[in-house]
Structure formats: structure tokens, C-alpha cells
Amino acid sequence: MDPARRNAWIVAAFAAALDLAAVVCAWGFVSLLTDAEVIASPDAGRLVGPAAVGASVGAVLLTLARTLRRPDRLWPSVVLSAVWSWIALVGVATIGYGIATGTLLAALIFGVGLGIGWFGLLIPAVAALVASFAVLVARGRSSGMARPRWPWERDDEE
DSSP states (O other), rough: OOOHHHHHHHHHHHHHHHHHHHHHHHHHHHHHHHHHOOSOGGGGGGSHHHHHHHHHHHHHHHHHHHHSSSTOOHHHHHHHHHEEEEEEEHHHHHHHHHHHHHOOHHHHHHHHHHHHHHHHHHHHHHHHHHHHHHHHHHHHOOOOOEEOOOOGHHHOTO
């Protein structure tokens, strides 16, 4: 595997982990401050929310792994990560709700409703923020920046 592709996957993996942590944190704070449930419909079941977030994080991972091969371009990484993460969230939420309830129209209303609510709009916002940081890290790695080292890892000559 060539170094640009390897670096892209490494940075994308860490960015996806950051995206998951930031989404969980943001959803927790919004839920706490607004006293609202993330998944308001009890018919959805317990797995629709985690599956939808997992799909959005997977979309960020795959998008960044592809776009960070050329880290000199900021906007494609940011915009595509935001768009694909939102589409993945809405798509998986719609399919999950449809499987749980068996009604197509209610599933479509649930998925789009989740996507345009506070919780759904946080997904692309967080993905765009994380993608921005990932591009900065990928730019540094592609320009030859060495990873930070602990004092005991450094040579005595420095």
C-alpha cells in the first residue's frame, strides 16, 4: 500500500473515532439541555439510533479514507463527509424504523424527521468539524511532519 493511501486510512480511522465520540457527547448534551429524547418514538426500538450513528460514522470513515489521499483539498473532504454522514443517518434510521414497525410511510417520516431535527443536524456539523481537523493532520503527515514523541523516545542528539 502506498504511503498516501496508508496515511489516509490511519487519519480517517482516528477521525471516525473522534466523530463517534463527538456525536455521543453532542447528543448527550442536547438531550440533557433540551430535555428531549434522541429517538422520540418508542416504536423504533433500541437499535435504530446506534445503527444510524454507526452508519454515519462509517460514512465519515470511508469518505475521509478516499478524500484524504489528496489532503491539499479541504472542501471536498468537509462537504462530502457532512453530506454522506447525514444521508447514512437518515437512510439507516428510515430502514431500521421500517423494519421495526413494518410501515413505509411512517418510516420515511421518522427518518426525515430525525434528520431535520436537532439531533440529525448535529451529525453533519460534527462530521464537517472532524473532517476539517482530519485534513489538517493529513496535510501535516503528507508534508513530512513527524509524529510527536515522548521525551524518552527522542535521540540524545536533539
